């Protein structure tokens with residue numbers, strides 16, 4: 001019995017081969033298959049099967065004996081498609097636009113969440129398309145602007161077409177079972193694959209959720225309309241909401257928390273915003289992922305501050321930062337014991353303190369002790385030293401600035417010391433040297449307890465205790481118009497006066513001991529003769545000078561006991577025990593020149609050592625003298641200094657580092673001062 005003939009009209013050999021395979025699987029050899037590409041369309045056949053609709057018209061095929069194959073998608077390739085993110089814009093590429101349209105229809109039948117655009121080489125291209133879906137054979141038609149190509153395979157004949165062929169050619173449907181089981185196997189595999197991806201996705205989701213929920217930062221994902229898509233537990237906690245009963249999800253953030261800063265005010269870099277009684281550091285990231293328009297991340301400033309403080313404490317306990325506490329203060333003399341008693345009382349209040357005392361007497365140490373003994377001890381202690389600090393720098397240090405406030409302003413701006421010292425203590429050292437313009441700003445903060453960053457437009461409330469210190473005579477500075485009287489009265493609330501070391505010599509042996517342990521360990525001791533010299537020295541640089549003297553001696557001493565040879569240079573010149581010696585010196589000076597001029601030079605050197613300068617050059621002396629009623633040129637200064645050097649009242653370093661007063665010089669200066677006052 002002759003077999004029925006089926007003419008296959010396809011556009012490519014690959015499709016022809018696919019059809020042959022499918023028809024063979026279904027009908028075995030019950031049908032004779034003829035290739036139109038080889039034999040032409042006029043060949044004798046019982047039925048024609050076209051892979052595309054236009055074939056009817058192109059080849060003038062008789063409709064009653066032609067079937068246009070309905071085609072489906074290659075299930076083995078569907079897994080490639082489910083991996084595309086939902087909503088992906090895909091170009092469905094074919095060399096025929098109609099076929100591309102049909103492919104779109106059959107892909108849409110699968111119910112995938114993709115946005116599909118039919119395309120043939122002549123068609124215009126829509127923007128923003130990242131993926132092309134195409135059979136491996138059609139790659140050449142993909143426009144070059146699309147980077148990613150996904151193989152969707154060739155489209156096989158669908159089951160209903162196969163049934164129609166069987167019906168039209170009147171042949172038994174022998175392998176239908178086999179065929180459908182292959183089909184079912186493909187489906188099962190696909191669903192297995194899908195459920196595996198689903199399992200992985202669920203696990204990833206759970207992991208992401210765990211991370212999202214455990215971070216300490218509040219995270220809120222917002223839709224374009226301000227509705228909350230996701231919010232973690234931290235966000236609820238920070239905003240004071242119960243995530244169980246007051247969940248933000250699905251509601252407009254500002255409906256639930258009206259006081260939350262407006263979205264338009266929140267920038268991408270972190271910024272501080274007032275929120276209820278506290279402050280939040282908030283940043284915003286714009287995304288367009290699904291229905292999320294932006295993500296807000298925020299933290300409570302107090303938490304950040306606590307972290308910072310814990311860190312500081314840790315660093316301090318490792319000895320990386322100087323750490324003061326009461327036990328480090330040596331106070332044996334009645335005057336220092338009294339100071340500490342006052343300090344303890346003062347620390348319990350929260351009021352402004354002004355510490356007065358010469359340079360190096362321990363003002364910063366006392367300021368820190370006040371902080372440590374106060375209720376603010378858990379908060380920061382931040383020092384700022386006004387000596388030599390230019391006004392502009394002082395202003396940006398104290399008040400901070402907003403991004404772009406001036407050229408060179410750091411990105412994201414910078415908080416000032418007042419903000420950083422929130423809940424703690426700000427130590428204003430050498431307040432007498434604060435530039436006049438800064439004094440006005442300080443006064444305002446003290447009155448209003450708020451600061452505004454440079455270039456900023458809002459006031460930031462700060463809770464800071466001020467401890468100020470100076471070695472200058474503020475009253476005198478007020479008379480000279482260099483210090484604001486109103487600021488003086490704001491600061492002069494609780495004054496603490498620290499006497500100079502020469503007025504509390506009882507503390508010297510204990511301080512020496514204290515610094516010996518700090519710099520030399522316990523093993524080294526000081527010869528009695530040395531201790532005697534130290535106790536009789538005048539300490540123009542106070543405790544700081546004593547500290548460096550001990551450091552010096554510990555460094556140069558090679559024995560187990562520090563001897564006189566280990567004393568630093570200021571002790572070297574042998575001072576005659578004779579008390580009249582100083583008067584002789586004054587006489588010697590009187591015969592060598594003008595006593596006022598010598599006094600001015602000695603004063604300059606004394607002042608230099610008071611402010612911690614170990615030695616100074618002629619130009620310093622010359623400029624210092626300008627404030628005196630004497631006039632000396634630099635060469636005259638050199639002359640006077642030579643005389644003083646020859647008399648052993650000043651000494652000059654070996655490599656011309658400058659000059660400093662000797663012990664003898666200090667004494668002679670005292671005599672000269674007495675002579676002048678009385």
Ligand SMILES: Nc1ncnc2c1ncn2[C@@H]1O[C@H](COP(=O)(O)OP(=O)(O)OP(=O)(O)O)[C@@H](O)[C@H]1O
Pocket residue numbers: 328329330331357358359360361362363364365366429471514543544547612
């Ligand atoms: N009573 C003391 N006991 C122990 N150490 C002290 C004492 N007084 C001062 N010191 C130490 O002496 C050094 C100088 O002290 P500090 O810096 O507090 O002085 P200051 O008066 O603030 O100086 P300046 O006016 O120059 O800023 C520090 O190392 C400090 O620890």
